[in-house]
Amino acid sequence: MFPRAKTHRLPLLCAVVGLLVACGHRGEERTEDGRIVLKYWEKWAGFEAEAMQEIIDAYNEQSDEYFVEYIEGGAMMDQKLLIAIAGDTPPDVAGFWSDRMVGYVQNGALEPLDGLMASSGISEDDYLPRVMDTCQFEGFTWGLPLTPATLALFYNRDHFREAGLDPDRPPRTIAELDDFAAQLTIWDGNKITRLGFSPDIPGWWNNLWPIWFGGRMWDGIDTVTVNSPANIEAFEWVQSYEERYTVDQLDVFKAASNNFDSPQWPFFSGRLSMTLQGTWMTNFLEWHGEDIDWGVAPMPAVDESLNPISFLQTDMIIIPRGCPHPEGAWDFIQFTQRQENLERLNIAHQKFSPLAEVSDSFYEEHPNPQIDLFRELADSPGTYIIPPLSAFNEMQAEMWQVFYAVLKNNADPTERLTAAREIMQRQLDRSIVRWERVRDERVEQWRQM
Amino acid sequence: MTRGDRRNLRNGLLFVSPWIIGFAVFNVWPLLNSLYYSFCDYSVLNPPVFIGASHYREMLDDAAFQKSIWNTLIFAAVALPLGMFTALFLALMLHGDFRGRTAFRAIIFVPSLIPLVAMALLMNGLFNGDYGVINWVLESIGLEGPNWLGSPKWMKPALVLMSLYGVGNAVVIYLAGLQDVPKHLYESADIDGANWLQKTIHITLPMISPVIYFNLMISCIFILQTFVQPYVMFDYNGGADRAALFYTMHLINQGFLFLRMGYACAMAWVLFVAIAVLTLAAHRLSSRRVHYGGA
Numbered sequence: 001m002f003p004r005a006k007t008h009r010l011p012l013l014c015a016v017v018g019l020l021v022a023c024g025h026r027g028e029e030r031t032e033d034g035r036i037v038l039k040y041w042e043k044w045a046g047f048e049a050e051a052m053q054e055i056i057d058a059y060n061e062q063s064d065e066y067f068v069e070y071i072e073g074g075a076m077m078d079q080k081l082l083i084a085i086a087g088d089t090p091p092d093v094a095g096f097w098s099d100r101m102v103g104y105v106q107n108g109a110l111e112p113l114d115g116l117m118a119s120s121g122i123s124e125d126d127y128l129p130r131v132m133d134t135c136q137f138e139g140f141t142w143g144l145p146l147t148p149a150t151l152a153l154f155y156n157r158d159h160f161r162e163a164g165l166d167p168d169r170p171p172r173t174i175a176e177l178d179d180f181a182a183q184l185t186i187w188d189g190n191k192i193t194r195l196g197f198s199p200d201i202p203g204w205w206n207n208l209w210p211i212w213f214g215g216r217m218w219d220g221i222d223t224v225t226v227n228s229p230a231n232i233e234a235f236e237w238v239q240s241y242e243e244r245y246t247v248d249q250l251d252v253f254k255a256a257s258n259n260f261d262s263p264q265w266p267f268f269s270g271r272l273s274m275t276l277q278g279t280w281m282t283n284f285l286e287w288h289g290e291d292i293d294w295g296v297a298p299m300p301a302v303d304e305s306l307n308p309i310s311f312l313q314t315d316m317i318i319i320p321r322g323c324p325h326p327e328g329a330w331d332f333i334q335f336t337q338r339q340e341n342l343e344r345l346n347i348a349h350q351k352f353s354p355l356a357e358v359s360d361s362f363y364e365e366h367p368n369p370q371i372d373l374f375r376e377l378a379d380s381p382g383t384y385i386i387p388p389l390s391a392f393n394e395m396q397a398e399m400w401q402v403f404y405a406v407l408k409n410n411a412d413p414t415e416r417l418t419a420a421r422e423i424m425q426r427q428l429d430r431s432i433v434r435w436e437r438v439r440d441e442r443v444e445q446w447r448q449m
Numbered sequence: 450m451t452r453g454d455r456r457n458l459r460n461g462l463l464f465v466s467p468w469i470i471g472f473a474v475f476n477v478w479p480l481l482n483s484l485y486y487s488f489c490d491y492s493v494l495n496p497p498v499f500i501g502a503s504h505y506r507e508m509l510d511d512a513a514f515q516k517s518i519w520n521t522l523i524f525a526a527v528a529l530p531l532g533m534f535t536a537l538f539l540a541l542m543l544h545g546d547f548r549g550r551t552a553f554r555a556i557i558f559v560p561s562l563i564p565l566v567a568m569a570l571l572m573n574g575l576f577n578g579d580y581g582v583i584n585w586v587l588e589s590i591g592l593e594g595p596n597w598l599g600s601p602k603w604m605k606p607a608l609v610l611m612s613l614y615g616v617g618n619a620v621v622i623y624l625a626g627l628q629d630v631p632k633h634l635y636e637s638a639d640i641d642g643a644n645w646l647q648k649t650i651h652i653t654l655p656m657i658s659p660v661i662y663f664n665l666m667i668s669c670i671f672i673l674q675t676f677v678q679p680y681v682m683f684d685y686n687g688g689a690d691r692a693a694l695f696y697t698m699h700l701i702n703q704g705f706l707f708l709r710m711g712y713a714c715a716m717a718w719v720l721f722v723a724i725a726v727l728t729l730a731a732h733r734l735s736s737r738r739v740h741y742g743g744a
Contacts, residue, residue, distance in 0.1 A: 079705040086493045103708050107494035251596040255578035258598075264580060321494075394707045397513075397686045404689035408601065423512070434490060437498065 028324070035067040038328045041084075042070060042095035043077045043315075047283075051348030059335045066328040068093075081320065085109045090320035092329040096143055098134040098314050103390040105137050106435045111319040112140040112446045116330045122337060128378050131354040134314050134385045140446050143316030144337055145354035147346055149279040150310040150377040151205065152370075153177075153300065157293040159184050159194070159273040170297035172307065174212065174237060177274070177300050182244070184273040192249045197274040199238045200250055200407060201257045201266065205276065205311060207399035210234040211384040212309050213302045217395065217424075218387060222432060224424040226399065227417040233302065235406045235413035247408050263288040282368040283350045296370045298377060310377035311384050314354060352378065391431035395424045487715035492708040504715035514716070516691045517699040524605055524695070525672045528612045532668060536616040537661070540623030541649065554624070561617030569681035572611045573598065576682075598682060601692035608678060608693065619664045626660030627653065658739040666731060670724055676701070696720060 029037040044052060049072055056068045071091065073080055078100055084090045085104075096104075104110050117123065124132045124141060131148045135141055157167035163183045171177040181196030199209060210216070215230035225231070241250060256266045261284060266272035268288040276299055285294060298308035317336060319329045335341065342353045343362045350368050352358075352375040363372060377383055386392060398420045405411035450458070462469075487504055489497035508514050543554050560568070575582045576597035584594030597607040634652045643651070654661070676697040679687060685702055687694025696716070704713030 076705075082493060082705060082708075103492075104494070107492045107708060109494045248596070251599040252579050254599050255596055256580065258573065258577055258579075390708070397702075400684075400686055401691060404601075408689050434492070438495070 031067045035063065035065060036325055036328055038066050038068045038093060038325055038332060039091035040068050040070050040093045040095075040332070041073045041077060041081060041091040043073050043097075044095065045072055045074065048349055051345055054348075055336060055341050055345055058341070059332055063331070063335075066325070066331060068332050082109075085320050085322060088322045090322050090324075092319070092323050092325050093332055094318055094320055095146070096316050096318045098143075098316055099386045099392060101135070101142055101316070101318075102137050102388045102392065105140075105142050106390045106431075106438075106442075108438075108442060109321050110142045111321060111323065111326065112142060112449055113144065113319065113330075113333075114141050115449055117141060120330070120334055122334065126356055127354050128356055128375075130312055130378055130383055130385060131314055134312065135316050137388050138443060138446075143318035144333060145314040145316050146336065146342070147349045147351040148312060148314035148354045148378060149351045150312050150374045150383065151276055151278050152296050152298055152310060152374060152377060153274055154267065154277050154281055154285075154294055154296050155274040156267070156270070156272075157295045159270075160295075163273075167293075167295060170295060171274075171300045173300050173304050174302045178237075178240070178244075181274065185245070192245060192252070193271070195245070195250075195253050195266070195272050198245075198250050198253055198272070199241055200254050200403075201272060201275055202260060202277065203254065203257065206403040207396050208311055208384070209238060209403075211311060212299060212306075213237070214306055216387075217399070218389065218428065220387075222428065224395070224421050224428055226402075226424060227414065227421045231417055232413050235402060235417060237302075238403060239406045239410070239413060242407050242410065250407070260284065261288075268292070279351045279368070279371070279374045280349060282370075286367070296373060298373070301382070306382055308377055308380045309382040309384065310374075310380065312378050313386065389428065389431065390435065391424075391427040394427045394431075398424050398427070483714040483717060486711050487718050489711045491711035491714070493704070493710045494708070497711065500711070504712045505719075507712065508715070508719070513691060513694065513699055517687070517694045517696045520605065520687070520692065520694055521673060521675065521696040524608060524675060525669070527605075528609045529665075529668055529672055531609065532612055532616055532619065532672075533661070533665060535613055536619035536664065537623055539616065540620045540627060541653070543620065544624060544627045554620075557620050558617035560614045563614075565677040566681055568611070568614060569678045572607070572614075572678070573682050576607045576611075599689065601688070601690035604679075604683065604688055604692040608675075608682075611678060612672075619668065622660055622664055623657065626657035630656040655740045659741055662731070662735050662739045666728060669727060669731070673720065673724060673727075 031037060040056070042049065042052060049070065053070055056070050060067050073095070077095075078097070081090070081094055081096075082104075101110070122144075124136070127135075127145060128148070131145050132141070134148075135143050135145055153170060155167075155170055160167040160180075163180075165180060165183060171180045177197060184194065184196035185192060186194040200206065210226075210231040213230045213234040215228055215234050216225055218224050253266050253272060256264060256269070256271065259265065263269060265284075265288065267275045267277075268284070270292070281296075285292060298310065301307050301309045317333050319326060319333070323329050336345075339353070339355055339357065339359065342355055343359060346353050347362070347366050350366070350371075352371055353362060358375075368374075389395065402411075402413075402416050402420045405416050406413050486497055488499060488501060490500050491497035539557055543550060543557065563571075578584060578594070578596030578599055581594070581597070583597070587594040595603045597603045630653060634656070635648055638648050638652055674697050675695045679693040679695050680698055680701075683693040685698065685706065687698060697720075700713050700716045700720070703709045703716065
């Protein structure tokens with residue numbers, strides 16, 4: 001048994017510890033020279049993180065008040081950020097994907113930047129219009145773009161020559177793409193040794209094929225339109241690849257494309273002649289396909305009059321709700337948005353600058369000789385950006401299943417899309433109900449900020 | 450209760466109070482909250498809004514939810530008995546007296562120490578349909594390997610085979626149980642002329658039945674919560690045809706990706722009740738089949 005006096009101290013100790021935990025909050029972290037440390041969470045790792053670190057180093061060198069610390073969020077950074085914001089312990093600044101923006105905004109998790117932009121002389125007109133569209137919702141700006149990217153068709157010019165095709169004349173319609181793909185494909189008995197094209201590679205935008213057929217996911221108001229004729233035509237086209245090349249053979253190439261950052265990736269190893277890829281592809285071509293004589297062109301649409309069409313997405317930088325140092329956060333964001341910094345970052349990431357004005361040296365120094373094509377695609381009226389729907393990720397998951405069912409299980413595209421539409425409409429309705437519940441209050445609140 | 454008893458009780462409670470407080474704050478309170486959230490539209494970022502039992506009703510129409518249950522149960526129905534049998538078989542083999550026994554025990558146990566994410570990445574390479582080692586071996590003996598990770602038909606078999614790499618833990622527990630079987634029972638059986646199989650069926654298995662029961666329950670709970678391997682090896686949606694969409698993956702998607710934490714909480718409660726019912730059923734059955742030597 002313990003002496004009475006000592007056991008009485010135990011509850012007191014527990015109470016003190018409990019109080020400290022309950023009342024505890026993060027103390028303000030400062031550097032040795034007294035600057036406030038700003039926490040910047042970003043999803044980038046490797047060379048992409050290094051490029052951002054260079055911008056941060058430049059900022060830290062010139063700032064007397066703040067010091068930015070780059071924290072690599074790694075995989076599932078979105079989820080970590082969600083918990084941090086909900087737990088009222090967010091970082092000061094965070095990197096973000098535009099497809100998650102609306103869900104976070106509708107839930108009041110991001111700070112609008114319009115007031116800060118106005119006070120700093122930054123205007124939305126400073127940016128490429130479609131890029132800025134991806135950063136806005138309900139007329140407010142929720143983040144500023146860092147490294148936008150568009151998609152295009154990369155092709156192997158040597159393969160074109162071997163197949164008797166003109167390497168300076170890439171396909172301009174889907175029908176031509178199919179025809180070229182057939183000419184570029186090499187069969188060895190019932191096995192394919194070289195594949196012209198596969199809608200399942202790289203497999204990152206399998207839900208988006210309808211955009212090259214003029215199809216859209218919704219009507220822009222409240223109705224899902226995935227079973228429209230254009231969408232059905234897109235998935236019939238997907239299915240035609242199974243009919244032509246068999247799912248078993250397509251799957252062999254799909255398996256080989258498991259790791260993009262590898263010389264075994266079929267385009268780099270010379271087993272695939274054409275592929276849809278993004279602006280960043282040239283970095284990987286430098287590393288894994290140095291000897292490939294490649295070309296790039298807009299991904300052809302079903303009808304030449306629809307060209308050029310692409311998909312535009314951007315990494316953006318945001319201030320989360322509950323940011324401990326909003327002034328510091330904005331000071332850093334402003335710095336990243338300087339023309340020289342955005343150009344430096346995008347040269348390293350091999351993407352294009354989101355700004356409307358670009359210096360001559362940007363094109364001269366950019367390692368991708370075709371970077372202007374990707375930038376032009378961002379400006380094209382046909383270019384698709386992620387719809388401003390908080391249920392987008394949920395709906396997208398459903399579209400992926402349509403793709404698989406049509407390609408691998410020979411499902412009827414019309415029936416499958418009609419079934420998917422019902423599910424997606426429910427998802428959309430649910431998200432609209434949730435948003436309508438708080439919309440007026442939120443918008444009013446943002447107006448006053 | 451005397452004054453001394455009361456003081457002892459009070460002191461005892463004070464000493465266990467850190468655990469009680471921790472359990473109440475970090476387990477009971479979140480558990481009760483999650484039950485409430487399961488009846489709410491809750492995004493995590495906003496306060497919950499009560500909507501009744503609509504999440505539970507929605508499960509009846511949610512094809513992805515039903516698919517995730519089906520995948521999980523099918524996987525459990527195959528992986529659980531196969532893993533139990535494999536672990537028991539290996540333990541019986543390793544229990545024998547032979548040269549290099551310790552080395553073999555270590556070899557069997559070591560894979561279970563590899564983190565699940567690392568194991569899943571490794572398996573991605575082994576099971577790859579184009580350049581995977583497994584298909585290369587199959588090809589070398591004249592068989593054409595399937596597209597393990599791309600074909601909806603082969604995804605779950607690949608995961609079942611992969612799960613066998615983790616049987617080392619169960620083997621060690623079986624081995625500990627086997628050490629406790631009294632030798633005199635085997636000696637008596639030897640005198641009666643029993644062979645290895647008869648001794649295994651009539652002595653070993655009944656004597657280690659509590660260990661089998663323990664492994665069964667632990668494996669059952671673990672398998673019903675399968676998450677890391679399919680999440681790493683396939684996309685968050687479980688790949689083609691959602692063939693590898695497991696229950697906990699769907700739950701995580703709903704809560705963290707689609708900002709539907711209320712629905713995720715409802716799913717978590719369904720899983721909790723299912724595991725509780727299975728555990729109770731197993732407990733009832735165990736009273737007739739499990740033999741406790743000391744009881």
